[in-house]
Amino acid sequence: MSEAEASSSSYEYDPDADHAFPDHRLNAVLEYIENDPEITTYLEAQNVNPVARKGYNDHGTKHIEIVRNRALRLYELLKRGDVEFNGAGDQGLDEADESVIIALAATIHDIGHVVHRDDHAYYSIPLAADLLDRLLPEFYDDVGTRVRVKGEVLHAILCHHTEEDPLTTEAGVIRIADGLDMERGRSRLPYERGGRGINTISSQAIESVSLHEGDGTPVLVEIKMHNAAGVYQVDELLKDKLHRSGLEDDVRIVALNTSGDDSQLVERIEL
Incomplete structure (x- = not known):
C-alpha cells in the first residue's frame, strides 16, 4: 500500500455531521487535503518549473494557501450578497x-506546472482527475455524486x-482568486534569484490585498501599492481575470498608490 493510500484508508468521515454543522463537509475536505502526502508533494514540486526554471512568481504551497483562502472569502461574501452559485x-x-x-x-488548480509552465491548466486536468478519483470516495458514497463533483472541480x-470562459460561479471565483495573489511576498524567491521580469517587479510594488463587503456590490477588493509598477498586476492581469469571470457586476476592485508622492503618475485604479 502506498503512503497516499495509507493516509486515505485511515481517514474517517462522518456524513451524518453535515446536517448539524453546515461547514462540516468543507472542513473535513480541508483537513484531508492538507495532510495528504501526494497533494502536499505536488504543491511543492509544481513550483520548480515556474520559479527555479523560468523565474516566474511563486506557484507553490504558499500561493495555493492564499488562493484557497481568498476563494473561500469570496464565496462567503458573494453568498452573503445573495449571489447564486x-x-x-x-x-x-x-x-x-x-x-x-x-x-x-483552488488547491489543485496549478499542479500541471509539474509538466510545464506553458499551458499548465490543461496539464492539471488529468493529474487532478486522478487525485479526485482517490479523494472523493472518502466523502461521497454515490458514484454519480462523485462524477458530478469531479466535473465541476475540473471545470473550475x-x-x-x-481562453475557456467560466460557466459557473464557482469557476469564476477560482479565476478571480488566482489573480488576487499579487503581494510582494509572492515575488520574493525569483527576485532574490535575480528575476527582474514585469511579473516580479510589479508584484514587488503591491503591499496588501484585502476583501470586504462592498457598498453597492457584494465584494470590495482593496489593493495598496507603493509605486506605479503595481499597475501591471491590477490593470493587465487582474482586470482580465475579473472581466471574464462572470462576476464583473458583483466584485469591485480599487487599487490605491500609497506612496504619498504627488509626482506619481497613478494614484487610483478602479475596476
Whole structure:
C-alpha cells in the first residue's frame, strides 16, 4: 500500500455531521487535503518549473494557501450578497458542495506546472482527475455524486488560466482568486534569484490585498501599492481575470498608490 493510500484508508468521515454543522463537509475536505502526502508533494514540486526554471512568481504551497483562502472569502461574501452559485446546483448537488468544489479546485488548480509552465491548466486536468478519483470516495458514497463533483472541480481548474470562459460561479471565483495573489511576498524567491521580469517587479510594488463587503456590490477588493509598477498586476492581469469571470457586476476592485508622492503618475485604479 502506498503512503497516499495509507493516509486515505485511515481517514474517517462522518456524513451524518453535515446536517448539524453546515461547514462540516468543507472542513473535513480541508483537513484531508492538507495532510495528504501526494497533494502536499505536488504543491511543492509544481513550483520548480515556474520559479527555479523560468523565474516566474511563486506557484507553490504558499500561493495555493492564499488562493484557497481568498476563494473561500469570496464565496462567503458573494453568498452573503445573495449571489447564486450554479455549479453545484445545476448538477443537483448539495449547497454544501459549492464550497467543497471551490476548495478542491483552488488547491489543485496549478499542479500541471509539474509538466510545464506553458499551458499548465490543461496539464492539471488529468493529474487532478486522478487525485479526485482517490479523494472523493472518502466523502461521497454515490458514484454519480462523485462524477458530478469531479466535473465541476475540473471545470473550475481549466477556466482559471485559459481562453475557456467560466460557466459557473464557482469557476469564476477560482479565476478571480488566482489573480488576487499579487503581494510582494509572492515575488520574493525569483527576485532574490535575480528575476527582474514585469511579473516580479510589479508584484514587488503591491503591499496588501484585502476583501470586504462592498457598498453597492457584494465584494470590495482593496489593493495598496507603493509605486506605479503595481499597475501591471491590477490593470493587465487582474482586470482580465475579473472581466471574464462572470462576476464583473458583483466584485469591485480599487487599487490605491500609497506612496504619498504627488509626482506619481497613478494614484487610483478602479475596476
